[in-house]
């Protein structure tokens with residue numbers, strides 16, 4: 001198969017984690033006879049520096065023509081620390097999501113037995129926790145009208161949702177909950193005791209639920225959900241929620257996995273799908289070869305699933321699980337015994353290429369690691 005992929009490296013650690021995913025996609029291509037063609041485009045602070053625009057038209061044009069988009073991260077402290085900045089990297093990200101109508105951001109929360117010692121939770125609470133967050137991505141407070149008065153003393157951000165915006169992601173989430181591998185449970189996370197938008201979400205979800213009688217639905221306020229994710233994560237199967245709540249609770253849920261650097265996502269809608277790790281540009285780590293590339297690599301695996309290359313995706317996920325189980329981890333997972341971003345990427349690539357254990361042993365013993373395959 002041949003696939004055209006728009007690659008947006010972005011800012012901070014975006015380029016170095018995405019580079020690992022490209023290595024692995026190329027290895028998958030060689031192994032399975034696929035051709036992945038990449039078109040590199042700009043977005044974020046780097047795009048502002050080079051063109052004055054956080055999302056140049058050329059980037060959107062490339063995305064619209066491609067089979068999928070692989071994205072790293074955007075964001076730079078020079079904008080984060082300047083509340084008066086007129087143009088910001090994040091505007092590029094919001095605009096690409098809107099332009100490609102990526103209304104559903106799917107964030108699987110996976111736990112790895114090899115990493116459970118990292119969690120502050122008791123193991124029995126965590127063992128087997130596995131849920132998927134369906135985060136609405138093109139509506140809500142991130143997209144509502146923004147205002148600030150002339151004196152800069154009062155500001156507001158409008159949170160607005162329409163029935164069709166809720167319906168389309170709710171159907172996707174219910175259909176996902178019906179999959180054979182799921183536990184047929186959907187939890188709507190909202191703040192319906194306070195917010196009118198949340199009451200609309202509840203009403204619409206209650207109506208739609210009737211079309212999915214095999215899926216058990218429950219409703220949870222976001223403040224309680226934030227606590228339940230930590231104390232009883234196994235109760236969740238599919239979590240459906242609005243844009244900002246989904247953004248926040250998914251970063252929180254990454255603690256169950258062991259690091260924000262581990263979690264991938266896919267964003268889907270009516271056009272080209274986009275795949276990105278859930279983390280940001282982690283500017284403190286940029287260029288240091290210390291960031292965890294696994295969130296990006298697993299996003300590439302989600303892209304392979306989207307291309308219906310399921311065997312290929314499974315191989316990448318197995319490779320990731322293998323590295324974690326054998327202690328090949330970055331410093332966010334183990335502060336004392338760790339490897340660089342590029343070594344982890346290289347090792348996952350070697351696994352995908354099914355290099356002989358003896359070859360892998362030699363290579364990684366040279367790096368000072370003795371427990372191999």
Ligand SMILES: NC(=O)C1=CN([C@@H]2O[C@H](COP(=O)(O)OP(=O)(O)OC[C@H]3O[C@@H](n4cnc5c(N)ncnc54)[C@H](O)[C@@H]3O)[C@@H](O)[C@H]2O)C=CC1
Nearest residue numbers: 073074075076080260261278279280281282283291292332
């Ligand atoms: N999708 C995107 O492009 C996103 C961009 N941002 C932007 O990123 C910039 C930094 O934002 P932060 O709030 O610091 O969030 P962040 O996600 O970049 O980093 C938060 C913390 O998570 C950890 N972390 C994140 N990614 C990691 C990785 N791959 N490996 C190991 N540890 C990792 C680090 O401890 C880091 O300090 C800001 O400009 C923000 O606007 C934030 C979130 C998403």
Ligand SMILES: CC(C)CC(=O)C(=O)O
Nearest residue numbers: 090093094247278279280
């Ligand atoms: C930078 C924001 C616009 C987005 C974000 O935090 C996210 O999508 O996870």
Ligand SMILES: [Mg+2]
Nearest residue numbers: 247248251278
């Ligand atoms: Mg976020």
